[in-house]
Amino acid sequence: MKESSVAIRYAKALLILTEKQTAKAGTALVPVLETTLGDLESLAALVAPGTRFGELLAHPKVSPFDKRRVLGLALEGRATKSVVVFADLLLRKKRLVLASLIAREFKLLVDKAKGVQLATVVSAVALTDAERERLLTELQTVTGKKIVLAAELDPSLIGGAYVRIGDRVIDRSVKTLLEAVSQLLHEVSV
Numbered sequence: 001m002k003e004s005s006v007a008i009r010y011a012k013a014l015l016i017l018t019e020k021q022t023a024k025a026g027t028a029l030v031p032v033l034e035t036t037l038g039d040l041e042s043l044a045a046l047v048a049p050g051t052r053f054g055e056l057l058a059h060p061k062v063s064p065f066d067k068r069r070v071l072g073l074a075l076e077g078r079a080t081k082s083v084v085v086f087a088d089l090l091l092r093k094k095r096l097v098l099a100s101l102i103a104r105e106f107k108l109l110v111d112k113a114k115g116v117q118l119a120t121v122v123s124a125v126a127l128t129d130a131e132r133e134r135l136l137t138e139l140q141t142v143t144g145k146k147i148v149l150a151a152e153l154d155p156s157l158i159g160g161a162y163v164r165i166g167d168r169v170i171d172r173s174v175k176t177l178l179e180a181v182s183q184l185l186h187e188v189s190v
Helices: 003-025 029-046 052-058 064-075 081-092 096-113 129-143 174-187
Strands: 116-123 146-153 160-165 168-173
Touching: 003 029, 003 081, 003 096, 029 081, 029 096, 052 064, 052 096, 064 081, 081 096, 096 116, 116 129, 129 146, 129 160, 160 174, 168 174
Parallel strands: 116 146
Antiparallel strands: 116 160, 160 168
16 A cells, blocks of 8 residues: 555544644544644654654664654644544554645644645746745635645746645646647648
């Protein structure tokens, strides 16, 4: 199974756990999700491959009991109970190396819960502030959601741009238009 699909499953599980705990406590969901996200991102940084702590937890000569104890001590008082339990689960299932991927997927779920949608605009040249603002306003109007806009450059587009919002793509690049014209010309028999 691909690491990204595993990360998505774990992120969804943490979201469900957090929602249940929040419902029991009768508190607002979004602040708790943001706290959980911050703790999860801190965990990902702590156990990242290449860090001393990450190497300790990955070392084959350290017993699983000692790994769990050290991880628990490292997170005690620094993370919410749900993240501490979640980190222990990841350690036991040998999925701790996916912590950064899980944190990224969990952030997307938190953004969705807050009504925020990520959009990426890819253009041949950098957009001006006015163009960026106009695009952002238009996307928010069309989707009815708050949009966070990321920009990328791709000179191969020749001109124009395309926007990715989730699994939707709006393509108005010169490259795509030229390819469509070329395809039409090939189909026409003279």
